[in-house]
Amino acid sequence: MNDSLQVIPLRHVDAERMMELISALVSSAGSGQAQGGNNQLKVIADTSSDRLLVKGSPEMIAKVQEMVNQLDTTPTRRLSGLRVFRLKYASAGHIADMLRGLLANQSINSAGATSTLESASLNDASSTGAAINNAASDSLGSSAAAVSTSSTSGTSTGVGGRPFSIIADETQNAVIVNAAPELMFEIEDAVNQLDSRRAQVLIQAAIVEVSGDDATQLGVQWALGNANSGYGVVNFNNVGASATTLAAAALAGTSTAGISAAASSIAGALIGIGDSRKDSQGNTEFYGAILQALDSSTSANLLSMPSILTLDNEKASILVGQNVPFVTGSFTTSGNNSNNPFQTIDRQDIGINLNVIPHIGDNGTVRLEVSQEVSSVVPGSTGNASGLITNKSLINTTILADDQQTIALGGLMRDNTTTRQQKVPGLGNVPIIGRLFRSDNDSTQKSNLIIFLQPTILRDGGAVASVTERKFNQMRVLQLVIDKNGTIKQLPLSGTEGWSGNVSADYELMPLNPLIPKRDQAPKSTSQGFTRVDSPNSGITTYPLNR
Structure with a gap:
């Protein structure tokens, strides 16, 4: 008997999934798997157009067609075309905007909004967001789409008869989708891929200035x-x-x-x-x-170490300083004028300002868009009639660094020597006696400023908890070395000395849980010999060491 070839289109089930089901059924029935003979059956899945290519005898093809008709149906939970996706990590508003742009074949800008979509606010007080009714293209891969919106009926039909509606519920961080069953497969896959935990980046900066x-x-x-x-x-x-x-x-x-x-x-x-x-x-x-x-001498050694934690591809800013007023204009009265005098003030941030946007690469590198500013008010310029004088150092750059790699962003090394001499001509040049007719003023100014940056990638909650514990421990070490009377008990050379057991003190470096009251924390001895001390003479209350 001659073999025949037939193409069977699929409507709801994926082609590869259907081929697996057909192969399993035919294999269990003992047909189509025999090597040689007239009952050989071949099934090929065409994933590009969701169809099966079946080659075999007419009887076998008829059986396969019957199986496909029974299996190629919409699952019961998707018959209505309504799904609620509760997101774990992503923002509901951002995911909703991405889905609308995907289904309508529109581009999404950096803020997550499409260029041609319309929105309407929800009347339900328990949810917020935008209800968007758009028509999708006949295929997600098509290059053009005719989009129609309706604000009265709440539904719309696009090319191919595939309507959809997407609502972002910000209060529960959920996305509500009402779409045709054939679109729901694509929407579910997109949501599963987009709703993933984003890595975070801890940016630590060190600003060293010696002058x-x-x-x-x-x-x-x-x-x-x-x-x-x-x-x-x-x-x-x-x-x-x-x-x-x-x-x-x-x-x-x-x-x-x-x-x-x-x-x-x-x-x-x-x-x-x-x-x-x-x-x-x-x-x-x-x-x-x-x-x-x-003979005057002035020296300064400044070290600032700001740090900030942010999500991948999200801008982060930290400012440590003051908001200083600057006089930008004034008006005064003259004569018998009845106008009121006034001054206009413009306030500016003075201090350490760090702005950074991290971008994590697949190979573990971090691209950083950095803007680092260090500014200060010049001492003695407060009473200046022309206004305050400020020192400012600014770096705007984009760098590429590995995880936990320290990078020197840049710096300034300045050496300024000034010599001023005034003298009486002739007499000022006479040896020894000329000193009575001469005046010398020499000054030397040196300044070294270097800015370092270190990014650390935190991909899970354990890494974030480890960094938080380390930062908290550093603060506790500095806090607990001073008792209630202000007496310094002992200042470790570094924060790691407490963990290694090199601090010879009878107090704890870190509580079991800073959120639990002292009375609820049971004391216990430790391998380093730290114990709870509540003696009135000690001046401090301590906690057992937790490992």
């Missing part, structure tokens, strides 16, 4: 004369107050209050000699000299 300023000043100024014969002054302005200020104070009168007030503005060691008196005509005559010497 120092050194300045030296040495100068001699002198003045002499009277109102009749004239005055002689050696005056320099690079070492603070000048000799002319002191001379003017001396000429103002016999009181030393003016001279003392003028001399108080000179920093450093000050040696002054001189005298002033009135002659027979009542004119003031004076002589005097000022020797000023100053």
Whole structure:
């Protein structure tokens, strides 16, 4: 008997699944599996168009057709076309937007909204979201779709007669789908793949700044004369107050209050000699000299370590600083004008500002879009009439790092040396004696700023709990080394000393559970010898060590 070939289209069941069912039935019946002979049956699944290719005798093909007719039916739970998908990890609103764009063959932007979909709010107070009634294309892979919406009937029919409606219930984080049975297979597969746990990234930054300023000043100024014969002054302005200020104070009168007030503005060691008196005509005559010497040094070692945890592909920001007001404008009254004076203020964030967006790759690398800003108000600029002066260091970059790899984002190394000298021409160059006619002011400024960044991928809840416990332990170590009287018991060199048992103290480094009251936590001894101590003389209450 000659074999025949027949194509059997499927409507509801997947082609591969149908082929498995047919093969199992034919094999159990003892037909179609014999090698050779006239009863050989071949079944091929065409997954691209959901159909079966059957080759065999007409009798065998007829039996297969009968099996397909009985098996290719819609499951009972999907006859109504209504499903509620309760999500575990993903956002209901985001999944609903993705499904609408998928079924309507529309592109989804970064915010998760489609370009042509319309929405209507729900009247039910127990759920929120948008009810979208759209028509899908005849095939999910088609390149164009005719979308129709209806705000009155609540249903719509698209090309191929496949209506669908998707509602996002944000209160229960669920997606309600009403669609044709043939679409429900695709929707269920999409939801199962999209509703997965997203990895998180812990970004730890270290901002190290070391700066120092050194300045030296040495100068001699002198003045002499009277109102009749004239005055002689050696005056320099690079070492603070000048000799002319002191001379003017001396000429103002016999009181030393003016001279003392003028001399108080000179920093450093000050040696002054001189005298002033009135002659027979009542004119003031004076002589005097000022020797000023100053050596100043300023150093700073700043270390800031901000850290932040965020989801993959989500922007995270952390700001540690102050909101400082800046005067942007003012209005004052003049004359008899009745207008009220006022100032306009613009507040800006000053401090450490970290903005980052992590992107985790399949190979474990992390691409980071980083914006790191370090700013501060310059000391002494508060009373500046033109406004506050701020220091600002800003880095905007995109880097690629491995998991737990420390990256140096960038930095600045600055060395500024300034030398200022004022002298009397000729006399200031004479060895030894020239020092009486010269003033020197030298300053050196050094600043080193480096910013480090380390991403750590946290893929499950255990990794997050481990990081949280480590951070909490660091804070508890610093907290418990100080008793209630403010006395430092012992400060470990690092937070790991407590865990390794190197801290010789009778107090605990970490409670069993910080959320459980002390009275509910039973004490017990530990391998490190830590025990509960409630002595009134100890000044602290401790907890047993939990491992």
